[in-house]
Amino acid sequence: MTERNTWVLASHNAGKIKELEAILSPHGIALKGAAEIGLDEPDETEPTFEGNAALKARAAWTATGLTCLSDDSGLAVDALGGDPGVLSARWAGPERDFNTAMARVHDALGASGSANRAARFVCVVALCREDGAISHYRGEVAGEIVWPPRGEAGFGYDAIFQPEGEDRTFAEMTAAEKRAMSHRGRALTALVAAEFER
Numbered sequence: 001m002t003e004r005n006t007w008v009l010a011s012h013n014a015g016k017i018k019e020l021e022a023i024l025s026p027h028g029i030a031l032k033g034a035a036e037i038g039l040d041e042p043d044e045t046e047p048t049f050e051g052n053a054a055l056k057a058r059a060a061w062t063a064t065g066l067t068c069l070s071d072d073s074g075l076a077v078d079a080l081g082g083d084p085g086v087l088s089a090r091w092a093g094p095e096r097d098f099n100t101a102m103a104r105v106h107d108a109l110g111a112s113g114s115a116n117r118a119a120r121f122v123c124v125v126a127l128c129r130e131d132g133a134i135s136h137y138r139g140e141v142a143g144e145i146v147w148p149p150r151g152e153a154g155f156g157y158d159a160i161f162q163p164e165g166e167d168r169t170f171a172e173m174t175a176a177e178k179r180a181m182s183h184r185g186r187a188l189t190a191l192v193a194a195e196f197e198r
Contacts, residue, residue, distance in 0.1 A: 006030045010060035010070035012041055015155040019179060020069070023188045027196045031069070039063055049073065049086060053126035054134050061128040073123035073184060075157045077105060077145060079114035085122075088157065099149075102160045106147050117144040121161060121183040125191055137194065139186025154178060 007024070009017055009031045017033045024031065034041065042059040044052040049072040056070035074088030084091040084105065092101035109117070125137045142164045149159035151171025158170035163181060170178050179185045 006032060006066065008037065008039070008060045008064050008066050008068040009033050010039065010041075010056040010068055013155075016071070016184075019175070019184060020071075020188065022175070022179065023185065023192070027192060034060060037064065044072065044086065044089075047086065049122055049124040049138075050126070050136050052086060053124045053136065054128075057126040057128035057134060058132075061130075061132060065130065067130055068128045069125065070128075071123055071125045071184065071187065073121065075105070075161065076120050076122055077109065078118040079112045079116040080105070080108055083108070092156075098156050102149055102157055105145060105157070105160065109145060117146070119143060119145050119161060121157075123183040123187040125184075125187040127191060127195070135191075135194070137187045137190040139183045139188070139190065141181055141183045141186065 005028050007029055009020060011017060011033060012035045017031060021031045039060055042056060044055065046052045046055055052072035053070050056072070057068045060068035060070065072086065074085050076082045076085050089096065091104050092098045120140050120142045123139045126134055128134045143162050145160050146162050146169060147160060149171070150169045151159050153173065153175065154171040160169065162169050170182065
């Protein structure tokens, strides 16, 4: 790979890096994660997925001058007014304990008194090019919250999210099965279509 084919992924999440690399490598793109090149994660201070994705991509671009890719994603639960939403990672606490985060969603649903378990995963990918221009690509997948958690694969809230039309959670699927329908997969499909299939 030449430097031109190397993008910086503004993330320290190993699962996310692996997932994105599987989608982008057939298009000749190698990814370097933020941890690999010593980049700190900026505070996610924006109120939207688009804002946080752009903030992270631009911070990585400012530090490296390379094409930078970032995403902001989360679980939006209807009965919780869209929470945890952009705060999805923060619901896991400083230790990023998603067992705690999933229990927090379950407890909040119980406290809401609502029988509505509808939810969706949202992902917005921001691509900051070498000239500093940013493009956004959004993907969503609808489903419902299940309890107790099911499955050992995946990461984050995957074990309590069952996509529409499925009887398995994301954590019960193979990586390829999840990627084919996931919010991140859909956002990256939109990116690939725009960036490589024109």
